[in-house]
Amino acid sequence: MFTTISLAGEPQDSTRSRLKTDATISLNSNGISTIPAFSLDKPAVIASLSLKKSRFSYDPMLAYGLDRRPWFIDNWLHYKIIDRPSFELLSGINISMYFSNTGIGDDIILKGERYFALSARAAWKISEGNAISFSYWNDRGQDRGTLKGHYLNLTGEMNDISIGKHFLLGWNAQLFYIDYNGNNDGLFISPSISSSYPGLPFSIFWQATQPISTNILPSPVFKWNIGIVYVL
Numbered sequence: 001m002f003t004t005i006s007l008a009g010e011p012q013d014s015t016r017s018r019l020k021t022d023a024t025i026s027l028n029s030n031g032i033s034t035i036p037a038f039s040l041d042k043p044a045v046i047a048s049l050s051l052k053k054s055r056f057s058y059d060p061m062l063a064y065g066l067d068r069r070p071w072f073i074d075n076w077l078h079y080k081i082i083d084r085p086s087f088e089l090l091s092g093i094n095i096s097m098y099f100s101n102t103g104i105g106d107d108i109i110l111k112g113e114r115y116f117a118l119s120a121r122a123a124w125k126i127s128e129g130n131a132i133s134f135s136y137w138n139d140r141g142q143d144r145g146t147l148k149g150h151y152l153n154l155t156g157e158m159n160d161i162s163i164g165k166h167f168l169l170g171w172n173a174q175l176f177y178i179d180y181n182g183n184n185d186g187l188f189i190s191p192s193i194s195s196s197y198p199g200l201p202f203s204i205f206w207q208a209t210q211p212i213s214t215n216i217l218p219s220p221v222f223k224w225n226i227g228i229v230y231v232l
Contacts, residue, residue: 020052023232026205030225031063031071035137035151036190036209037178039223040071055080069110073097076119085125092119098146114142129159139180149180163195170194170203186214194229201231 025047031040040063048061057078063071074096082089094117102111117140123133137151157172174190188211196203208224 017054020050022050022052024048024229025232026227026229028225028227030223031065032190032207032209032223032225033063033072034061034074035178036174036176036207037186037188037211037220039209039225040065041223042066044071055083069101070097070099070112072099087125088121088123090119090121090123092121093117094119113146115146116140116142129161131157133157147180147182147184149178149184151179152177166197168196168198170196183215183217186216186220187212188214188220203229203231205229 025045028044028046031042031044031046033039043066044063045066046061046063048059051058059074059076059078061072061074061076063073065071074094076092076094078090078092080088080090094115096115096117098113098115100111100113102109117137119135119137121133121135123131125131133153133155135151135153135155139147139149139151141147153174153176155172155174157170159168159170161169161171163169171193172191174192175188176190177185177187179185188209190207190209192205192207194203194205204227206224206226208222209220210222211220214220
């Protein structure tokens with residue numbers, strides 16, 4: 001799912017303490033996760049909500065396959081340590097669930113695994129619509145056999161690029177590294193492009209993930225994803 005860095009540029013006044021809400025729903029052809037090294041490898045629906053008040057925000061995300069089986073559930077709570085027009089420093093905690101299918105005899109059982117994560121993100125607004133961010137996650141699987149480790153992400157982004165008179169283009173590129181237990185390490189690049197029409201709540205996007213160097217077995221291959229996003 002194509003995500004956008006949002007850097008607050010509004011003046012410091014009483015409106016900043018009001019509760020603000022944002023929500024999106026996306027339909028994805030290949031279900032690439034928020035960590036693009038992982039994917040559902042089949043179509044998925046992802047819904048995200050953001051409730052913001054002052055420096056705090058609650059940012060849950062739900063992901064389901066088209067077979068109505070859950071894929072993952074995130075519950076991010078964020079706090080802006082630094083909140084300036086051109087720079088943000090954000091901390092976060094996440095209590096999440098990841099679901100997978102497990103075969104027991106002739107039956108397929110839906111297995112849920114619990115995760116806890118800590119995160120930090122620094123974002124710089126270079127100019128209007130252009131930003132660079134660096135993120136770090138520490139993921140801690142809570143059940144036997146779950147993954148534990150580190151995720152680092154460097155993202156560059158350009159938004160609101162005019163294409164002719166009627167379309168806007170957004171672009172970003174992620175360079176990220178994962179270092180998880182069980183030899184699940186790798187360096188990846190993931191570019192994405194989105195297109196929208198001003199005034200409409202819909203946009204379409206394309207995203208790809210290409211491993212650069214990894215020791216994960218079986219070795220990850222090039223993956224791509226296309227979808228549509230509806231902003232509520």
